[in-house]
Amino acid sequence: MKIVLLSGGSGRRLFPLSSDARPKQFLKILKDGRGGRQSMLQRVRGQIRAALPDAEVLIAANASQAGIIESQLRGEVDVVLEPERRDTFPAIALACAYLRDAMSASPGETVVAMPVDPYADIGFFQALSGVEEALACAKLVLMGIQPAAPESKHGYIIPGGRLRGGALKVESFVEKPDEATARGLIGSGALWNAGVFGFRLEYGLDLSGGASYEKLLEEYGSLEKISFDYKVAEREPDIAVIPYNGMWSDLGTWNALAAQMGGYVTGNGLLERATDTYIINELGAPIIALGTRSLVIAASPDGILVADLAQSPHLKEAVGTLELQRPMRKERGCGEYTVLDRIECANGAESLVRRLRLSAGRSMSFRAHERRDAVWTVASGVADFTLDGETRRISAGGAIKIVRGQNHSIAAVTDVHIIEVQTGELLDETDAEKFEKGF
Numbered sequence: 100m101k102i103v104l105l106s107g108g109s110g111r112r113l114f115p116l117s118s119d120a121r122p123k124q125f126l127k128i129l130k131d132g133r134g135g136r137q138s139m140l141q142r143v144r145g146q147i148r149a150a151l152p153d154a155e156v157l158i159a160a161n162a163s164q165a166g167i168i169e170s171q172l173r174g175e176v177d178v179v180l181e182p183e184r185r186d187t188f189p190a191i192a193l194a195c196a197y198l199r200d201a202m203s204a205s206p207g208e209t210v211v212a213m214p215v216d217p218y219a220d221i222g223f224f225q226a227l228s229g230v231e232e233a234l235a236c237a238k239l240v241l242m243g244i245q246p247a248a249p250e251s252k253h254g255y256i257i258p259g260g261r262l263r264g265g266a267l268k269v270e271s272f273v274e275k276p277d278e279a280t281a282r283g284l285i286g287s288g289a290l291w292n293a294g295v296f297g298f299r300l301e302y303g304l305d306l307s308g309g310a311s312y313e314k315l316l317e318e319y320g321s322l323e324k325i326s327f328d329y330k331v332a333e334r335e336p337d338i339a340v341i342p343y344n345g346m347w348s349d350l351g352t353w354n355a356l357a358a359q360m361g362g363y364v365t366g367n368g369l370l371e372r373a374t375d376t377y378i379i380n381e382l383g384a385p386i387i388a389l390g391t392r393s394l395v396i397a398a399s400p401d402g403i404l405v406a407d408l409a410q411s412p413h414l415k416e417a418v419g420t421l422e423l424q425r426p427m428r429k430e431r432g433c434g435e436y437t438v439l440d441r442i443e444c445a446n447g448a449e450s451l452v453r454r455l456r457l458s459a460g461r462s463m464s465f466r467a468h469e470r471r472d473a474v475w476t477v478a479s480g481v482a483d484f485t486l487d488g489e490t491r492r493i494s495a496g497g498a499i500k501i502v503r504g505q506n507h508s509i510a511a512v513t514d515v516h517i518i519e520v521q522t523g524e525l526l527d528e529t530d531a532e533k534f535e536k537g538f
Contacts, residue, residue: 100231101208101300102147103194104176104215105187106140106160106168112351112415115402116379120426123350124216125167128379130361139216139350141171150224157202158215159194169432177202182319187212188306188330189315189322191296195303196312206301209234212327213242213295218359219347229341230297232264237339239332240297241269243290245344249281252351252412254292254328256340257284266339272332290342296327306331353377353395353404353411368396375408381428400427400437425527433461433511439518441526451526455517457482462510466531471523473501480515484508 106124117123124139131137137145147156156176160168161184168178179197181190191212198204209231217223226242233240243256254274258267272292273284307315315322323330332338350356357377363370366380369387376391381399388396395411397404401424406414427438434457442450455475457463465485475484476498484493485508486501492512493499501507503523509515 100151100154100227101198101202101204101210102151102154102156102227103191103198103210103212104140104143104156104158105190105212105294106158106164106215107184107187107190111418112412113353113356114397114414114418115399115404116381116397118401118426120163120429121167122164123356125164125171125430128356128360128365129218136365138171139218140168143215143217144172144175146219146221146224150221151227154227155202157194157198159190159212166431166433167429170430170434182316185319185322185324187294187327188325189319191303191327192307192310192322193312193315193319195300196307196310196315198300199304200312204300206299206304208300209297210300210303211295211297212303213293214349216350217293217347218350220345222345223343223347226341226343227295227297229264229266233262233266233339233341234297234299235264236262236266237268238298238302238337239335239339240266241332241338241340242293242295242297243267243340243342244293244347245342246281246285246289246291249278249285250291251275251278251281255281255284255289256292257287257289258340258342262339266341269338269340272328274328290340291347292328293343293347294328296332353397353406353414354408357395357408366398377408433463434458436519448522448524449526451521453519453521454478455515455519457509457511457515457517459511459513459515463508465506465508467506468501468503468523468531470503470525471521472503473519473521475499475501475509476518476520478516478518481512482515482517483510483512485510 113123116126127136127138129137129142158168158176158178160178160180162180162182165180179194211227211230230240256269257271259270260268262268348355364378367385368378368380370376371389373388373391376388376394378386378388379397380386386396386398393408395406395408429436436453436455438453440452477493477495479495481494483490484499487505
């Protein structure tokens with residue numbers, strides 16, 4: 100079995116922690132059982148490994164997510180990168196071509212395409228093994244969740260007669276009904292649509308005319324921007340659903356996520372006489388909630404949120420009215436950075452201060468900047484710094500000046516923390532000629 104994890108979306112419903120640069124599936128806010136924190140991506144990868152040890156995993160992600168996936172999974176799975184976001188149908192089509200052309204999967208291989216971030220118990224992933232048997236009596240197989248409540252944020256599957264292996268025939272779909280309609284659907288046996296699609300690889304390849312991976316990659320920007328649900332599932336007459344009655348959530352809103360974080364305070368925070376209040380703090384300064392009720396308080400370098408838990412599902416609309424600044428924190432394959440300050444000077448130039456962290460054994464890409472200079476000061480650790488072909492070792496207290504146009508890179512001998520001060524006319528990531536992967 101090949102499992103394609105769909106890592107799309109930009110993540111505005113969990114502002115300020117989630118952003119275009121750091122969608123919700125990469126937020127390390129779930130307990131990992133060892134006293135630390137893990138992301139939804141890391142949790143799902145571990146559950147698949149435990150439930151389906153023989154399954155091969157492929158992540159279909161936007162090209163901008165390559166670094167953070169490498170940082171969190173360290174090359175454990177294959178990754179196919181979309182040049183741009185085109186919704187789930189083009190993403191699945193590209194992944195199928197990659198499975199055949201790059202991973203040599205056979206046409207009869209079972210493929211399960213699913214979101215990268217469901218919050219479910221291990222039984223959900225074990226149930227994926229039933230897709231193989233269900234494909235003997237249907238061309239396309241879905242996973243349907245026994246609803247816990249008449250939610251209007253989910254799509255619903257209307258099942259029909261029983262097929263082999265516990266699967267049911269799919270009669271129709273209802274997309275995000277109002278609460279009253281959802282209650283009636285549940286009464287008639289409807290299931291939540293978990294966004295899981297099982298099929299033979301040849302079926303997925305036929306959907307794009309059998310085009311090669313290289314051709315789809317080249318023409319990706321012109322492919323129809325449409326979901327797999329609308330393009331395929333709702334038009335396929337030969338379709339089955341596997342019912343699942345267990346814990347499952349998409350954790351797409353703060354009220355859903357907060358209840359699964361394993362505690363009321365994450366980061367530097369204090370609750371005093373507070374009820375049903377959650378603090379998630381990525382800043383160094385403390386947050387104190389005194390006498391509060393039913394709140395989520397989230398703080399990161401990208402912003403601060405104070406919201407009533409019940410109102411948090413409406414956050415996406417509110418964030419859409421903001422003119423958001425550049426991402427203040429990014430995680431990459433070699434480490435991460437946080438923007439500490441930005442100053443506009445009287446002469447039109449700018450100054451930007453960042454804290455960089457590189458993991459031991461990792462290196463930043465070689466690059467040169469056309470419109471800015473920089474000074475790096477090592478706060479802790481040891482690293483080998485290369486400037487215009489000359490390499491020297493620097494440690495805590497050491498400083499390096501980089502003039503625009505100079506080719507430079509750094510390789511961490513130990514974990515390294517660097518304070519960087521940029522000065523120039525253009526202080527964004529477009530001003531970089533890169534030669535290898537990295538920051």
